Amino acid sequence: xxxxxxxEIAVHFVFELGFSNQSADELxxxxxxxxxxxxxxxxxxxxAEYPNAGQREYIERLVRGVYHHGxxxxxxxxxxxxxxxxxxxxxxVTAILRVCMYEILYMQDIPNAAAINxxxxxxxxxxxxxxxxxxxxxxxxxxxxxxxxxxMSRPGAVQPESGE
Numbered sequence: 001x002x003x004x005x006x007x008e009i010a011v012h013f014v015f016e017l018g019f020s021n022q023s024a025d026e027l028x029x030x031x032x033x034x035x036x037x038x039x040x041x042x043x044x045x046x047x048a049e050y051p052n053a054g055q056r057e058y059i060e061r062l063v064r065g066v067y068h069h070g071x072x073x074x075x076x077x078x079x080x081x082x083x084x085x086x087x088x089x090x091x092x093v094t095a096i097l098r099v100c101m102y103e104i105l106y107m108q109d110i111p112n113a114a115a116i117n118x119x120x121x122x123x124x125x126x127x128x129x130x131x132x133x134x135x136x137x138x139x140x141x142x143x144x145x146x147x148x149x150x151x152m153s154r155p156g157a158v159q160p161e162s163g164e
Contacts, residue, residue: 006051010063100116
């Protein structure tokens with residue numbers, strides 16, 4: 001399983017939290033199990049492989065983080081979704097934005113550009129092309145306006161290989 005797949009599963013769980021009264025821990029206890037993946041994996045290829053320990057930790061960190069910082073993340077979405085009422089944004093897009101913003105704010109090992117690119121690509125998978133541009137615009141404005149440094153620009157950061 002790739003990190004992209006783990007991120008997408010986290011988005012599914014964040015999306016699901018929007019429809020339930022469960023806490024993040026309750027949802028993770030029920031959904032992040034081998035049995036659950038075996039059942040869902042029969043119809044949804046994303047769940048065909050059970051995540052390893054590191055991937056489960058990543059999924060848990062995202063879901064719990066979004067759950068605990070939901071009001072803050074929604075405030076950013078509202079601030080940067082200029083001309084859009086928050087309730088008008090499709091819920092899957094909201095889940096994607098929440099996960100990406102959480103990664104940018106609280107997971108310093110993930111480059112901002114990578115988080116944004118993953119969010120845009122995931123939006124294209126679930127929604128119309130126009131919404132992918134909307135997501136890209138919100139996240140770009142968020143990073144620029146909030147002066148959020150990219151983890152890869154920090155002194156001592158390990159830069160990805162350029163292929164040279």
